[in-house]
Amino acid sequence: MLLTAVGALPTGALWQFELKLDGYRAIAFKSRGKVYLRSRNDNDFAAKYKAIAKTLEALPDETVVDGEIVAMDESGRPSFNRLQNWGKSDQPIFFYVFDLLMLKGRDMRAGELEARRQLLIEKVLPLLDEPIRLSPALDGELPDLIEAVKQQKLEGLVAKRKDSVYKSGERSDLWLKMRINSGQEFVIGGYTLGGTTFDALVFGYHEEGSLLYAARTRNGFTPAIRQSLMDRFRGLESDKCPFANLPEKHGGRWGQGLTAAKMKDCVWLKPKLVGQFEFVEWTPDHHLRHSKFVGLREDKKADQVRRETSPV
Numbered sequence: 105m106l107l108t109a110v111g112a113l114p115t116g117a118l119w120q121f122e123l124k125l126d127g128y129r130a131i132a133f134k135s136r137g138k139v140y141l142r143s144r145n146d147n148d149f150a151a152k153y154k155a156i157a158k159t160l161e162a163l164p165d166e167t168v169v170d171g172e173i174v175a176m177d178e179s180g181r182p183s184f185n186r187l188q189n190w191g192k193s194d195q196p197i198f199f200y201v202f203d204l205l206m207l208k209g210r211d212m213r214a215g216e217l218e219a220r221r222q223l224l225i226e227k228v229l230p231l232l233d234e235p236i237r238l239s240p241a242l243d244g245e246l247p248d249l250i251e252a253v254k255q256q257k258l259e260g261l262v263a264k265r266k267d268s269v270y271k272s273g274e275r276s277d278l279w280l281k282m283r284i285n286s287g288q289e290f291v292i293g294g295y296t297l298g299g300t301t302f303d304a305l306v307f308g309y310h311e312e313g314s315l316l317y318a319a320r321t322r323n324g325f326t327p328a329i330r331q332s333l334m335d336r337f338r339g340l341e342s343d344k345c346p347f348a349n350l351p352e353k354h355g356g357r358w359g360q361g362l363t364a365a366k367m368k369d370c371v372w373l374k375p376k377l378v379g380q381f382e383f384v385e386w387t388p389d390h391h392l393r394h395s396k397f398v399g400l401r402e403d404k405k406a407d408q409v410r411r412e413t414s415p416v
Contacts, residue, residue, distance in 0.1 A: 112282065127172045164227075169204055169224065175197045188398070382395065
């Protein structure tokens with residue numbers, strides 16, 4: 105079940121709030137004694153995150169749970185950059201579980217969220233040790249939760265109707281997400297030339313069937329990351345600009361406008377790769393200020409990337 109991005113979350117007793125965790129969404133299940141851990145794109149995570157898969161062996165047979173794989177930084181905050189580079193250091197990694205889809209062969213999706221989570225807490229989580237954790241429901245009023253997320257520099261909040269059924273693969277107004285600190289996924293559509301790799305990435309988002317240019321950035325890259333990205337770009341080069349709103353007439357106040365003259369320095373790519381980016385704000389001309397590359401997203405499909413509006 106997918107989350108719908110909104111600029112403001114609802115309030116009231118019908119809603120449950122959770123942290124929006126900056127990680128990889130994953131479904132875990134055990135069938136006929138074998139454990140599976142799959143991404144939204146049906147990639148196999150079990151081989152990569154062996155400690156999580158090993159702990160999931162304690163799941164009851166024919167049981168399915170939904171959650172998020174998350175890496176932590178030194179301060180204990182979720183870090184997508186750490187998750188991208190997991191295995192290169194000793195940073196901790198966890199699987200935060202938030203829903204129960206099937207229990208011992210019984211399909212739970214038609215039940216209410218509150219009842220599914222209660223069964224998850226009582227029947228499943230006692231069987232599982234670290235690094236499996238519950239994604240807890242948050243206590244407090246929504247304005248206080250928003251302020252706490254801002255202060256802790258976390259990504260955002262999720263709101264779910266306590267009586268919601270689980271609609272596999274669907275996006276509705278029953279599960280909502282709101283970014284509080286700015287950042288989101290964008291589609292990489294090209295790069296500008298520079299040095300032995302590239303100077304800046306060119307990226308955007310889908311709207312009404314078209315890919316729209318949002319910004320380009322030189323920030324967030326080490327030499328190793330630049331080379332790794334160039335390796336991923338091989339075979340994706342294209343003679344056609346993928347952005348429907350280019351070229352632009354003017355460079356713009358913040359210099360992010362991409363004119364026909366500036367486009368001569370671009371190498372275009374088929375819009376297949378999705379990256380996570382941080383930024384300060386959207387400008388009035390629909391560009392990003394002070395953007396920074398965080399990492400590639402292996403769990404998101406490029407054609408599903410939309411602009412997500414942060415609250416003012």
